[in-house]
Amino acid sequence: MALLTLTTVLMATLGLGWLLQWLPARGQPKPTYPQRAPFLGGGSPDTHAWNRYHIRYYPMTLLLIAFEMEMMFMYPWAVVFVEKGAMAVMEMGMFLAILSVGIVYAWREGVFRWQ
Amino acid sequence: MAVSWQRRLAAHAPAAVFLAEGARIGPLRETLALSPGIRLVDTPRHASVLLVAGDIPTGWRDDLRRVHDQLPAPFASVWCCCEPFEALHDPIRIDTLEALPQGVAETHRELMLGKRDSAPRLQPDEPPNPWEGLGDDGHGGEGMMGGTPYGRPMAMNMQDDLRDGLTLDTLTFRLGPFHSGLPPGLQAEISLQGDLVQAWTVTRKPFASVVEPIFHAARQAPVPIAELELSRARHHLRRLYRGLLVAGWPRLAERTLSLTGQLSPNSDITALRRSLERGGLWRLALPEPGRGVLDEAQVRELGGPAVRAAGIDEDLRSHDAHYRRLGFAPTCRDAGDTAARWRQWLDEIEQSLWLAGQAARHDLKTAETDAVETPRGPWTDAFPHDMSDLLGQVLPGLEWGEAMLTLASLDVSALDLHPLEEPWQRSTGDREGRA
Known part of the structure; x- marks a missing residue:
């Protein structure tokens, strides 16, 4: 019964989404090919725009992930901390020390400098 | 033709105008920007009226045709002190500056209310570079970067990077001569590596600057x-x-x-x-x-x-x-x-x-x-x-x-x-x- 209800809700949601897309577009002509071309003020491209692009802030995002992983470890650690005692504190200390070395290294390499 | 309430609302809004500037028109863009019934937009996709003003050299006509066909329907083109395309059966010409803002706003209103038909498309509705259907994925060649999908090659690594030596794919395109960010008439062939300008070659010089x-x-x-x-x-x-x-x-x-x-x-x-x-x-x-x-x-x-x-x-x-x-x-x-x-x-x-x-x-x-x-x-x-x-x-x-x-x-x-x-x-x- 629950599955049927969920399926009904899912179908209704998908149907509503499709309707919201379809209603404004009904009867509208599809954009022509010249209309779909990139606007370059009358100019034209030589190649497709799909190219390798260097996101220059990516080392910073990697560092953010490092912090995220730290938090992921700290939540379960906080649950068992009282039970494990000093052992848990040492383990967390080691983990943070290793992570800190990475952060200090990244800092030295200029990751926090906006380019 | 029934007119929806959205169209009636759109008819009361300021006319979204894309201005294609020709030579010797003076500060027309600035004049229009101060006109209350007109909203100048930066791309044809946001416009309902294409306003072509001033002398457009013959060599620029293909570029103008490309811009003309990028306006979404319904749209109209208004021609001021220049010759419209022959393919337009009933072009709107306004040759007096006094009448221009009012004429453009009226054209927009008529379009939205369905009193005026949309301008015809000037280019054929077909892909500029047809699908070739070759290769494993139909991309026209072998390998991920091989082939020319829709007849246009993928961006490839062609020039050394100027900034930090991290060489990326070079994107080459021509910008202008009807781009509002460039001086009127200027067209440049530009190569980008990421967001860095790698090369800039002027292919058409800008129109001469007019002073008061x-x-x-x-x-x-x-x-x-x-x-x-x-x-x-x-x-x-x-x-x-x-x-x-x-x-x-x-x-x-x-x-x-x-x-x-x-x-x-x-x-x-x-x-x-x-x-x-x-x-x-x-x-x-x-x-x-x-x-x-x-x-x-x-x-x-x-x-x-x-x-x-x-x-x-x-x-x-x-x-x-x-x-x-x-x-x-x-x-x-x-x-x-x-x-x-x-x-x-x-x-x-x-x-x-x-x-x-x-x-x-x-x-x-x-x-x-x-x-x-x-x-x-x-x-x-x-x-x-x-x-x-x-x-x-x-x-x-x-x-x-x-x-x-x-x-x-x-x-x-x-x-x-x-x-x-x-x-x-x-x-x-x-x-x-x-x-």
Whole structure:
């Protein structure tokens, strides 16, 4: 019964989404090919725009992930901390020390400098 | 034809107009920007009316056709002082400036209410480069980057990176001649690596820059210095308006432009300067110090505010006895970079307003007619010629945003030696004054 209800809700949601897309577009002509071309003020491209692009802030995002992983470890650690005692504190200390070395290294390499 | 409530609402909204600027139209963009029933947009996709104004050279027609077909239906094209495409059966022509804003707004209203049919498409509705269907994935060749999907190759690694040696795929395209971020008429072939300009080659030079008729009159006979300086201030305010639009500050741009209509010898731009400084334009939007620097030979050739922004006090007004009587001395900056050129505009506007006030008090006219300092540069026997090839030396190595702001800071088009004819002449002063 629950599955049927969920399926009904899912179908209704998908149907509503499709309707919201379809209603404004009904009867509208599809954009022509010249209309779909990139606007370059009358100019034209030589190649497709799909190219390798260097996101220059990516080392910073990697560092953010490092912090995220730290938090992921700290939540379960906080649950068992009282039970494990000093052992848990040492383990967390080691983990943070290793992570800190990475952060200090990244800092030295200029990751926090906006380019 | 039933008209939906959305269309009725759209009919009451200002007409979204994409302006394709031809040669010798003067400050039409600025005039339209101050018209209440019109909203100028930067791409045809946001427009319901394509306004083509001024002489469009024959070689530019294909580019214009491409822009024409990029407007979403329903749309119309309005032609002002130029020949419409023959394929348009019933083109809308408005050749008087007075009727233009009203005519454009009316065309938009009729379109939205279904009283006017959408303009026909001029290009065939077929892919510019047909699908070839070759290769494993139908991309026209072997391997991930092989082949030419839709007949157009993928961006490939073709040039070494200028910035840090991390070589990426080079994206090459032609921008213009109807792009609002470029000087009217300019078309450039640009290669980008990521957001870095790798190469900039001018393929079509911009249309010659038109100055107000009083600068032409000053070459014939003495003219009131107050009027001449107000015209100069108006010219720089319009340049600043276009630059602020490129920088993405539309409100400040509109405010700057609205000053051109109320300019008098008593005008003051302190509030505008304060807004630009407090708003963070200098800090946030403009390139860092040292970007977009021109060397001495380049600025001397360019002349005008660009040379003074590099610390060289070259100004023909220094040779005019009546200017000297007013205590004129060229205002200069030292850096010669993009930010210095933007600041130079403000300095020169302030100086022109001060000179206009002084000259109006003493009722002074110019003393020299052989040598006139136009807002574009010095006009003697020689005159400012096209310097757009300079862009190929200045812009490579800059990030895209910096490059566009540097381009906005440079007046590289030649000076048009002939004053505007009717009806464009009226757009240079009195229309903005009324707006």
